[in-house]
Amino acid sequence: MASIDDLFRKPIALPKRKLEDPTKAFSNALSNKSAKLAEGSSPRSSTNGSQDATASNGSNGRAASVEDEPLDDQDAVEAGPSRPSQGVEDDAGDDEEGRFFGGGVTKQEREVIDYIDKNESGELEEKIDAAWLRRTAINFERKINKNAELRAKYESEPMKFVGSEADLDAEIKGLSLLSEHGELYAEFVKIGSVGSLVGILAHENTDIAISACELLAELTDEDSATTEEQWNILVKALIKADVVDLLTSNLSRLDESSETDRAGVYHILNVLENIMSDTDNLEVVGANNAMLEWLLSRIKKPDPDARAKVGQNRQYAAEILAILLQSNKRNRDRLAQKEGVDALLELVSAYRKRDPEKDSDEEEFAENLFDCLACAVEERFAGEKFVEGEGVELCLIMLREGRLAKARALRVLDHALSGGNATTVSIRLVDAAGLKTIFGMLMKGHKMERSLVEHIIGILASLLRYLPGGSAQRIRTLAKFVENDYEKITKLVELRREYKARLSKADADIRREREGLSKAQAEERADEWLSRRLDAGLFTLQAIELILSWMVAEDNGARQTITILLGEDGLKVLERSLKDQLEGMDPGGGDEAKATEEMLEALILCVES
Structure with missing residues (x-):
């Protein structure tokens, strides 16, 4: 008995119906009629007539036929049906009843064949x-x-x-x-x-x-x-x-x-990546321990045949990891628990003095590694791992010696100094002689990209907020602000003017757009306008004013310098800024928000007095 596979592989021999030539019947009839005419008979002739004709043909008794007639010129004789007259053509290519086309198929069959051909060629x-x-x-x-x-x-x-x-x-x-x-x-x-x-x-x-x-x-x-x-x-x-x-x-x-x-x-x-484009799904992917472990092992695994040993999938794994950590605290904690911070520090250390090739997979790989680190160190546990792994010292080396890594390292420090382990990171930065580097970059602010300046401002604001009062590290930091006749404070006031002018221009544009809008329409565009104000430098301006307020509270000489530099309004400018920041606080922000409110209230009292 044949198997199923044999039946599918071998074509089954089906009985074929042979289409007869439509001219064959006509030719046969013509031949029979010619033979009878040659015998002198007809359908209506008698038997006797036939016998006489037979006798006259000789002794063989064979009936005479067309074939027996001698032909002098074979080419002069035409057999079969006559040719159609010149110039006459059958438009449809079939007989009178539409039964046959060329090749012996019916009209219906031809339509089916045409349909199949169109389907196979994609026309259908x-x-x-x-x-x-x-x-x-x-x-x-x-x-x-x-x-x-x-x-x-x-x-x-x-x-x-x-x-x-x-x-x-x-x-x-x-x-x-x-x-x-x-x-x-x-x-x-x-x-x-x-x-x-x-x-x-x-x-x-x-x-x-x-x-x-x-x-x-x-x-x-x-x-x-x-x-x-x-x-x-x-x-x-x-x-x-x-x-x-x-x-x-x-x-x-x-x-x-x-x-x-x-x-x-x-x-x-x-x-x-597609699934995580909805941030609600970050937890679903990050909660898979095997997935997180594979990503960490993959970013550490070099691709031997790729340029700089970074292939497409290694780079992609780093990108997926960065997406996982972007806005999910649990995923950051999971990474730290799996020694992920140490792995990231080891990988980014390769770029202390060397830049990856521009527009390469390695360049994007390095960017993603620094993004992962910046996100992770915002959490307390990951911040502790960052300090233990000498991440602060590594970043400071990159600030002094790195090129591409300089901006990325500054960003990592900014995030670490504002995160859950900010106090420990602040102390370590001062102990690692980081003040000279940070303040040196501040004084070169006009030569740097705006993003670098903003990270430096963020770091200084965090140092003043998180360094313990009366500690040696805080005293050293305050001394840096007042040295050389308060040049650092003067620089901060200059930066404040630049950001204030940029923000004032954005506010003027927003006021013009607000004119003629109803209250409901204005509320609909509130988020858009806030985004534009932030792009213009609102957050950095507030951070600068926060630093100046701290110096007013900490040092009398700084207070007098700032009052003179700010002009006619004097300290009222800082007071209004602090009150605006306090009013903008989210009342349900948790312990961190509560601590920020208390700090702002204390600074307002110091500035007012």
Whole structure:
């Protein structure tokens, strides 16, 4: 008995109906008629007539035929039907009843053939709608079930199920059309195909799993033709189907020495990035310990064949890690618990004196490493690890000797000095002789990028806030402000004028836009206007005024200098600024916000007196 595979591989010999030549019957009739005419008979002739004709032909008794007639010129005789007259052509190419076309096919058959040809050549467009999705989903399920059945039945004979895997792979790729039709995402989830697609990630054949990853990347991509609501419906269904766990398990089994597997890792990271574009999903991905461990190990693993040993996937892993840490405290704590801060410090130390090649994967890799570090050190536990790992000292070395790393190291220090472990970091910075470096950069402010100046202002404000009162480190810091005839304070007042002028221009533009708007319309644009004020330097201006207020409170000589430098309004300028900052505080901000309120109230009293 033939196997199923044999039946599929060998064409079945079906009986063929031979189409007869439509001229054959006409030719046969003509031949018979010619023979009878040669005999002198007709359908109506008598038997006797036939006998006489036979006798006259001689003794052989054979009836005379056309073939027996001697022909002097064979070319002069035409056989068969006569030619059609010149200039006459059958428009339809068929007979009077429309039964036959050239090649012996009927009109209906020709229409079917034309339809198939158009479909194969792509001229015939398939309608992508709910009906198409249901048909495709049914075929998808059938291919999954058939492959699973054959794999279970012929576990040790791969050749017997390899064909079903090729069919399944083609079916997965065919679903990519769905990315252009976001209106079908809800139906795709409703009919249960999301669970089946995610389940494919666990397929024994990694090529099949990689195809599923590629499809998921397309469906969740920001360029897919979806609305936010449609995208959310799909992503929530994917998370519910444990897509993160299955993606992580694939990362551990793919071998990046293979080009196919390397592409698979890229698609997995792409899916994770797409999912985390909604910050609500950061916790879902970060809570997967295996995922976080893989990312940390991957950024530490050099790519031997890549330039500077940083390939696309190593860079991408650093980017995913940076996204995870951006605005999620728990993920930052998880990183610190896995010795992630030490790993990051070790990796960024390579850029103390060396810059990565411009516009390369390594440059983006380095940027992402510094982003990870800046985010992590805002938390208390990670800040402690940063100090223990001599992160403050490393950043100061980069400020003195680095080039590209200088701006990034300054940003890391700014975040660490305003984070949960700010007091310890502040003390360590002073003890590590960091004041000379920071104040030296302040005095060169006009030669630096605006972002560098703003980080320096942030660091100075944090030092005055977090260094313990009466400590040696605080006294050394205050001494730096007043040395050389208060030149640092003079520089800060100059910077305040620059930022005040920039902010005043933005405020004037906003006032013009506000004119004629109703209260409701103004409220709608409030966030936009605040963003523009921040871009103009509102936060830095407030930080400068906070530093000046601290110096008014700490040193009488600084108080007199600042009063003179600020002009007619004197200290009233600082008082108004401190009150504005106090009014802008979020009443439910927690312990940190409460401490900030108390500091502002104390400074207001000092400035008023």
